[in-house]
Amino acid sequence: MDQSIKGTAADWIEVGRVEDIPRQGSRIVKTGRGDIALFRTVADEVFALEDRCPHGGGPLSQGIVHGARVTCPLHSWVIDLASGEAVGPDEGCAGHCPVRVVGGVVHLGLMAFKEGCGHE
Amino acid sequence: MTTHTTSPQTSRKRLVVVGNGMAGIRTLEELLAKAPGRFEITVFGAEPHPNYNRIMLSPVLAGEKTFEQIVLNGRDWYEANGITLFTGDPVESIDREKRTVTAMSGRTVAYDTLLIATGSTPFIIPVPGADRLGVVGFRDLADVETMLEAAAQGGRAVVIGGGLLGLEAANGLKVKGMDVTVVHLMDTLMERQLDRSAGTLLQRELERRGIAVLTGADTAEILGNSRVSGVRLKDGQVLPADLVVMAVGIRPNMALAKAAGLACGRGLQVDDAMRTSDPAIYAVGECVEHRGQTYGLVAPLFEMARVAADRLAGGETSAYTGSVTATKLKVTGVDVFSAGDFSGGAGCEDIVFRDAARGVYKRVVVKGDRLLGAVLYGDTKDGGWYFQMLKDGADVSAVRDTLIFGQGFGGGEGTANPKAAVVALPDSAEICGCNGVCKGTIVQAITEKGLSSLDEVRAHTKASASCGSCTGQVEQLLAVTLGDGYAGEAKAKPMCKCTDRTHDEVRRAIAALELKTIPDVMQRLEWKTPDGCHHCRPALNYYLLCQWPGEYKDDYRSRYINERVHANIQKDGTYSVVPRMWGGLTNAKELRAIADVVEKFAIPTVKVTGGQRIDLFGVKKEDLPAVWADLNAAGMVSGHAYAKGLRTVKTCVGSEWCRFGTQDSTGLGVKLERLTWGTWTPHKVKLAVSGCPRNCAEATIKDLGVVCVDSGYELHVGGNGGMHVRACDLLVKVATEAEVLEYTGAYMQLYREEARYLERTAPWLERVGLDYVKKRLVDDPESRKALNARFLFSQTFSQDDPWAERASGAVDRHEFAPLAQVG
Ligand code: SRM
Ligand SMILES: Cc1cc2nc3c(=O)[nH]c(=O)nc-3n(C[C@H](O)[C@H](O)[C@H](O)COP(=O)(O)OP(=O)(O)OC[C@H]3O[C@@H](n4cnc5c(N)ncnc54)[C@H](O)[C@@H]3O)c2cc1C
Ligand code: SF4
Ligand code: FES
Numbered sequence: 041m042d043q044s045i046k047g048t049a050a051d052w053i054e055v056g057r058v059e060d061i062p063r064q065g066s067r068i069v070k071t072g073r074g075d076i077a078l079f080r081t082v083a084d085e086v087f088a089l090e091d092r093c094p095h096g097g098g099p100l101s102q103g104i105v106h107g108a109r110v111t112c113p114l115h116s117w118v119i120d121l122a123s124g125e126a127v128g129p130d131e132g133c134a135g136h137c138p139v140r141v142v143g144g145v146v147h148l149g150l151m152a153f154k155e156g157c158g159h160e
Numbered sequence: 161m162t163t164h165t166t167s168p169q170t171s172r173k174r175l176v177v178v179g180n181g182m183a184g185i186r187t188l189e190e191l192l193a194k195a196p197g198r199f200e201i202t203v204f205g206a207e208p209h210p211n212y213n214r215i216m217l218s219p220v221l222a223g224e225k226t227f228e229q230i231v232l233n234g235r236d237w238y239e240a241n242g243i244t245l246f247t248g249d250p251v252e253s254i255d256r257e258k259r260t261v262t263a264m265s266g267r268t269v270a271y272d273t274l275l276i277a278t279g280s281t282p283f284i285i286p287v288p289g290a291d292r293l294g295v296v297g298f299r300d301l302a303d304v305e306t307m308l309e310a311a312a313q314g315g316r317a318v319v320i321g322g323g324l325l326g327l328e329a330a331n332g333l334k335v336k337g338m339d340v341t342v343v344h345l346m347d348t349l350m351e352r353q354l355d356r357s358a359g360t361l362l363q364r365e366l367e368r369r370g371i372a373v374l375t376g377a378d379t380a381e382i383l384g385n386s387r388v389s390g391v392r393l394k395d396g397q398v399l400p401a402d403l404v405v406m407a408v409g410i411r412p413n414m415a416l417a418k419a420a421g422l423a424c425g426r427g428l429q430v431d432d433a434m435r436t437s438d439p440a441i442y443a444v445g446e447c448v449e450h451r452g453q454t455y456g457l458v459a460p461l462f463e464m465a466r467v468a469a470d471r472l473a474g475g476e477t478s479a480y481t482g483s484v485t486a487t488k489l490k491v492t493g494v495d496v497f498s499a500g501d502f503s504g505g506a507g508c509e510d511i512v513f514r515d516a517a518r519g520v521y522k523r524v525v526v527k528g529d530r531l532l533g534a535v536l537y538g539d540t541k542d543g544g545w546y547f548q549m550l551k552d553g554a555d556v557s558a559v560r561d562t563l564i565f566g567q568g569f570g571g572g573e574g575t576a577n578p579k580a581a582v583v584a585l586p587d588s589a590e591i592c593g594c595n596g597v598c599k600g601t602i603v604q605a606i607t608e609k610g611l612s613s614l615d616e617v618r619a620h621t622k623a624s625a626s627c628g629s630c631t632g633q634v635e636q637l638l639a640v641t642l643g644d645g646y647a648g649e650a651k652a653k654p655m656c657k658c659t660d661r662t663h664d665e666v667r668r669a670i671a672a673l674e675l676k677t678i679p680d681v682m683q684r685l686e687w688k689t690p691d692g693c694h695h696c697r698p699a700l701n702y703y704l705l706c707q708w709p710g711e712y713k714d715d716y717r718s719r720y721i722n723e724r725v726h727a728n729i730q731k732d733g734t735y736s737v738v739p740r741m742w743g744g745l746t747n748a749k750e751l752r753a754i755a756d757v758v759e760k761f762a763i764p765t766v767k768v769t770g771g772q773r774i775d776l777f778g779v780k781k782e783d784l785p786a787v788w789a790d791l792n793a794a795g796m797v798s799g800h801a802y803a804k805g806l807r808t809v810k811t812c813v814g815s816e817w818c819r820f821g822t823q824d825s826t827g828l829g830v831k832l833e834r835l836t837w838g839t840w841t842p843h844k845v846k847l848a849v850s851g852c853p854r855n856c857a858e859a860t861i862k863d864l865g866v867v868c869v870d871s872g873y874e875l876h877v878g879g880n881g882g883m884h885v886r887a888c889d890l891l892v893k894v895a896t897e898a899e900v901l902e903y904t905g906a907y908m909q910l911y912r913e914e915a916r917y918l919e920r921t922a923p924w925l926e927r928v929g930l931d932y933v934k935k936r937l938v939d940d941p942e943s944r945k946a947l948n949a950r951f952l953f954s955q956t957f958s959q960d961d962p963w964a965e966r967a968s969g970a971v972d973r974h975e976f977a978p979l980a981q982v983g
Pocket of ligand 1: 736
């Protein structure tokens with residue numbers, strides 16, 4: 041069930057096990073470039089977004105996770121976990137980076153981080 | 161000691177097979193078909209039996225088959241094909257230089273080509289006591305015999321592992337009369353093959369069959385003296401057991417290969433030709449690792465066997481490139497199928513089909529024009545069809561719209577056109593299961609009584625009047641019977657886009673169908689999304705909590721952040737903390753503790769709230785447990801300033817000090833707060849008690865306000881501030897504090913049971929009318945007492961301080977600590 045992204049071992053940083061993230065929930069990874077929120081969906085897929093809502097910087101890690109989306113806790117924007125894009129009438133995109141899961145271990149592709157764009 | 165060598169007269173090459181199991185012998189079958197007589201063949205098997213169908217051990221355990229019925233190749237087959245078979249004699253070493261193998265008996269046999277097919281061994285979790293008598297894996301006939309012996313004594317079995325094997329073992333042991341408990345580490349069964357919805361359905365079905373299932377349960381120790389007597393879990397729970405089956409996973413059996421110096425990783429490594437790092441040695445089956453993958457099902461092994469046989473027969477091109485696997489559970493009467501990747505993700509589209517009446521759940525995942533995965537529960541007849549398309553990478557765009565209905569859907573059958581389906585039903589077909597109303601009765605009522613709406617049908621026939629799961633069918637009957645004469649229903653607003661049902665319908669169904677978990681509700685009420693959204697999940701969580709006090713386990717993942725972490729999130733992502741101040745009273749000890757906490761955690765803002773207590777703003781999330789611990793130490797608990805629940809009870813000074821006070825409004829406020837704190841309600845609830853009609857506590861714009869007068873207490877209800885200020889209506893005047901408390905409990909419970917989620921008491925009261933509330937609370941003392949009793953009962957489960965639980969680290973510890981720190 042590897043969500044495969046090609047890369048060398050050095051590009052991938054181990055951050056923990058899938059079980060350490062609650063299903064339909066999120067955990068934070070603190071990094072030099074700010075907090076990254078790791079999400080685990082009901083289907084056990086893992087995604088990583090910058091922990092800042094494109095709307096007003098809300099901590100997305102604190103939102104309700106449903107399907108492959110999260111609802112921002114501050115003003116309920118809904119963000120697509122895979123693309124970081126706001127869903128529906130709202131426009132904006134949260135920073136995100138690739139994740140791979142190998143043997144239950146979550147690896148973060150921090151080198152390939154993509155900046156978000158928002159209305160801040 | 162005997163040494164077997166081939167007779168010198170033959171020039172045939174010698175093939176030795178280690179492992180008399182499914183993959184090894186399948187390879188031989190294929191080889192004999194392709195190149196009979198090419199090899200002189202010797203087979204070693206560790207088990208004392210000829211080759212049998214291992215996957216059928218489950219039906220043997222359940223008593224549905226005998227061992228004789230599952231033998232694939234009896235000894236006569238080996239004889240007829242000139243194969244030398246040594247059973248009960250495991251190979252212990254391989255000498256690659258000399259090209260010989262030596263078995264336990266000391267027998268040494270030389271080979272030109274060796275085929276290793278040693279399968280795998282059950283993983284026994286290394287907890288203390290795992291070696292006690294009565295602890296078995298589930299792998300071979302010997303295990304099954306041990307289990308059957310234990311089952312013959314009755315008694316209790318604990319099966320560790322809720323995957324395919326564990327559940328088949330559990331079912332078999334149950335059928336054989338044991339009391340069975342499945343202990344599973346993850347929170348859904350077969351989590352690697354099934355999604356949460358299907359896993360939950362499966363769990364319900366097993367529980368219905370009397371198998372106890374403990375999820376999220378980790379084994380700490382196997383108890384007993386020489387024999388097992390029980391299992392202790394990490395949470396301290398002890399499960400008595402006469403038999404423990406470990407079915408937590410398998411490990412490729414590669415010890416022999418490793419000792420011989422063959423390249424091994426997670427398994428014995430092979431290339432696409434099924435050759436190991438030694439070109440004279442091939443390997444197939446569960447013991448191998450191919451392109452980093454290991455397998456635990458027969459289909460891939462059979463594909464490997466075909467390639468290995470072809471290579472052994474002299475072929476040079478055939479290659480094994482890995483397999484897509486599908487799973488079916490072999491528990492009679494439970495149909496479960498899963499294949500491919502159904503975890504969704506970027507660009508994937510989920511198509512979900514639920515037919516609650518038939519207990520069917522299907523989910524297919526499509527990406528672009530291709531099928532990625534499928535999970536089927538209850539109706540697996542299309543499993544093969546999906547699996548074929550999946551393996552073929554078939555373009556499904558042409559059938560995409562009807563994909564979920566399965567292969568049988570050709571348009572003509574009408575199975576997917578609900579109207580046609582309802583037309584096709586006989587008059588005797590039952591439409592409403594709750595009230596036993598059949599199609600004929602409904603159609604007759606529509607035509608003879610001139611009914612034209614759902615409500616009329618409900619009133620005259622009771623169809624769709626209880627759980628409402630047949631509502632769609634009744635509407636179709638109206639449409640079919642009346643044709644253009646049916647205007648359709650003026651639809652009440654559904655809960656959210658995940659369902660067509662209204663809040664009230666969902667609540668009724670939860671009670672009528674005894675739905676006890678969110679996945680249950682979503683399944684039975686045919687939710688259109690896999691796990692709902694931020695609108696429906698918190699509502700469902702509340703409805704379930706309210707309906708099943710003490711029984712329902714709160715789903716924190718369905719709570720808004722404030723209620724999940726018991727603090728209010730602020731615009732910068734920090735939190736505010738409001739300790740309870742009963743009735744607005746405080747004292748030096750509390751104030752000192754607050755001051756200390758503010759200094760210790762450098763809390764930037766302290767404010768007196770409009771709710772008569774103190775709010776600490778700007779607390780970092782990771783500091784919350786420590787802040788709470790300090791406040792707890794001074795006797796303070798959560799003020800629930802974040803909750804859809806009781807917030808504050810505001811009071812004024814009252815008769816104790818105030819020259820106008822008629823009653824002890826402060827004391828009564830404290831009593832009311834002690835009565836109601838901790839409850840969960842559809843929206844927040846605020847109370848107040850004023851000591852006289854000057855009303856300093858603003859009691860008449862509260863959800864429930866008490867205004868004290870000389871002769872007693874006026875109870876005012878349904879007020880709020882906010883954008884639409886509403887002053888309360890007078891409900892009743894009573895003479896004693898005891899009556900105030902009883903009315904309050906009853907009023908809270910009526911609101912809890914009947915208001916919609918996120919409806920405050922003011923709009924609720926306007927919707928149902930003051931007269932209705934009076935009827936339930938004032939005119940009918942029995943009803944009032946019953947409501948109050950239900951409130952008090954539910955309060956016995958809700959008055960635990962959520963801060964204390966979390967400050968101790970016992971609950972939701974993961975919320976407050978980062979997963980990792982990098983860079
Ligand atoms: C802190 C406080 C303001 C203050 O500093 O005084 C406050 C702060 C908030 N109020 Fe309030 N309300 C506070 C007393 C009130 C009062 C006064 C009262 O209770 O007597 C009212 C009017 C009375 C009423 O509720 O009817 C009030 C009416 C509201 C409303 C409108 C409710 C409505 O039914 O329309 C909201 C919005 C909502 O709940 O959806 C709201 C929502 C909020 C929220 C929760 C906004 C939010 O979702 O983040 C604020 C949270 C701040 C925080 O992090 O603590 N607050 N809020 C008061 C906390 C009281 C306490 O001790 O718990
Ligand atoms: C109860 C049960 C139910 C199952 N249900 C299903 C199912 O529904 N669908 C499915 O696809 N799969 C199922 N499986 C899995 C399936 O049975 C295996 O994938 C398959 O049997 C593996 O074949 P194999 O030849 O690799 O290993 P095995 O069939 O285990 O054969 C290996 C043989 O090698 C022997 N051996 C080991 N070491 C030595 C040695 N040193 N010398 C000599 N002999 C040795 C072993 O004793 C064993 O007999 C089930 C398995 C079990 C146990
Ligand atoms: S009045 Fe508005 S700004 Fe002030 S606390 Fe209430 S919600 Fe926040
Ligand atoms: S900050 Fe996320 S919705 Fe406003």
